[in-house]
Each structure stands twice: as structure tokens, then as C-alpha cells.
Amino acid sequence: MTKLHGTSRSRSARSLWALEELGVKYEHNPMPTTEAKSPAHLKLNPNGHVPVLEDDGVVVWESMAINLYLAEKYGRNTLWPPEPAAHADIYKWSFWAMTEVEPHLITILRNRVMNAPENRDEKAAQAAVEALKAPFNALEESLKGKEYLLGKNFTIADLNVAAVMSWIPMLKLDLSSTPNVQAWLQKCLSREANKRVRALK
Numbered sequence: 357m358t359k360l361h362g363t364s365r366s367r368s369a370r371s372l373w374a375l376e377e378l379g380v381k382y383e384h385n386p387m388p389t390t391e392a393k394s395p396a397h398l399k400l401n402p403n404g405h406v407p408v409l410e411d412d413g414v415v416v417w418e419s420m421a422i423n424l425y426l427a428e429k430y431g432r433n434t435l436w437p438p439e440p441a442a443h444a445d446i447y448k449w450s451f452w453a454m455t456e457v458e459p460h461l462i463t464i465l466r467n468r469v470m471n472a473p474e475n476r477d478e479k480a481a482q483a484a485v486e487a488l489k490a491p492f493n494a495l496e497e498s499l500k501g502k503e504y505l506l507g508k509n510f511t512i513a514d515l516n517v518a519a520v521m522s523w524i525p526m527l528k529l530d531l532s533s534t535p536n537v538q539a540w541l542q543k544c545l546s547r548e549a550n551k552r553v554r555a556l557k
């Protein structure tokens with residue numbers, strides 16, 4: 357039994373995208389984030405967060421950990437290439453997205469969308485936009501002459517990084533100074549598996 361807990365309107369979208377991309381048969385519990393601190397859910401994830409994956413008795417939380425697990429188990433030779441050097445790249449890009457990119461995007465999201473207007477700090481949002489320039493330039497350089505992060509094929513590295521960056525269109529951040537990033541992100545987010553997730557609860 358494979359079950360993913362968490363509404364698609366949360367970071368759970370990342371793991372739903374991985375499940376859809378891999379063609380795994382799964383049950384979706386579209387739990388709203390407001391229920392993530394319920395006693396039943398805290399038993400699955402003591403942090404009281406979604407997503408959580410249950411897969412044949414294995415319980416995994418943290419969106420990137422879930423996706424790396426799913427790709428290794430179900431995506432050999434597709435999202436998960438066989439070479440250890442490719443795994444190093446996959447870990448590198450996944451941790452990079454979570455540490456170098458996600459915190460700044462969250463700052464922008466909070467201060468331009470999520471917080472009540474009186475609690476928004478546009479200076480903080482602007483500083484986060486500035487802070488993203490260095491990591492996005494690094495991504496731009498790495499994508500030069502390549503279709504995807506690891507080369508010719510779409511892997512879990514692309515999925516994880518693009519999923520973290522998937523707030524960018526909604527935030528209307530300008531990527532025109534990093535055209536490789538712009539084209540690559542558009543290509544990744546347009547995949548059918550990701551579009552299916554956007555239609556889920």
C-alpha cells in the first residue's frame with residue numbers, strides 16, 4: 357500500500373508529482389495543513405507537517421527524502437540513473453534547492469502573498485529577491501548546453517529543484533536574466549505529471 361498524506365496545495369505537491377511521474381499506484385489523503393498537528397498525524401510525523409509517505413510499512417517525511425526514496429525504489433533507469441556520481445548530483449541539487457533557494461522563496465511568499473497586508477514587509481521580500489540572484493546564476497551556469505541538470509534526461513534532481521521553484525510563476529519573479537533557468541523551469545513545470553497534480557485536491 358502506498359499512501360501520500362497532504363493536500364496538493366502544500367509541499368505535498370512535490371511528492372505527488374514524483375508519484376505521478378513514476379506511475380506508482382497510490383492513495384491520496386488530501387489532508388489540509390490545518391490538520392497536520394492532529395494526534396493521528398503526529399504519530400506519523402512528529403513534526404506535524406505534510407507531506408508524509410506510507411509505503412508498504414515504511415513511513416517517510418520531508419518532501420525531498422520522500423522523493424529520493426520514491427525515485428530510488430520505483431524509478432531505476434528513469435528518474436534515478438544507476439551511477440553513484442549521478443546520485444551525488446541528485447543529492448547536491450536537492451539539498452541546494454532546500455537550503456539556497458526555498459528559504460528566500462518562502463520569505464517572498466509570506467511578504468507578498470500569505471501574510472495579512474498589514475504584516476507584509478516588502479523590504480524583506482526585495483532582499484530575498486536579491487539573495488536569489490547568486491543561486492539562480494549558479495543554476496544558469498550549470499544548465500548551459502544541457503537539457504536537464506544531469507544532462508539529456510529528466511531526473512529526480514530536476515523534479516526536486518523545479519518543484520521547490522514552482523512558486524516562481526505565481527510570484528511573478530522575473531527570470532529573464534537567467535534564460536536557461538527560465539526555459540528549463542517552464543519545461544519541467546509543463547510536464548503532464550505535474551499538471552495532473554495541480555488538478556488534485
Ligand SMILES: N[C@@H](CCC(=O)N[C@@H](CS)C(=O)NCC(=O)O)C(=O)O
Nearest residue numbers: 366367389392404405406407418419
Ligand atoms: N521541510 C518540510 C516542510 C514541511 C512543511 O512545513 N509543510 C507545511 C505545509 S507546506 C505544513 O505541514 N504545515 C502545517 C503546520 O506547520 O502546521 C518538507 O519539505 O516536507
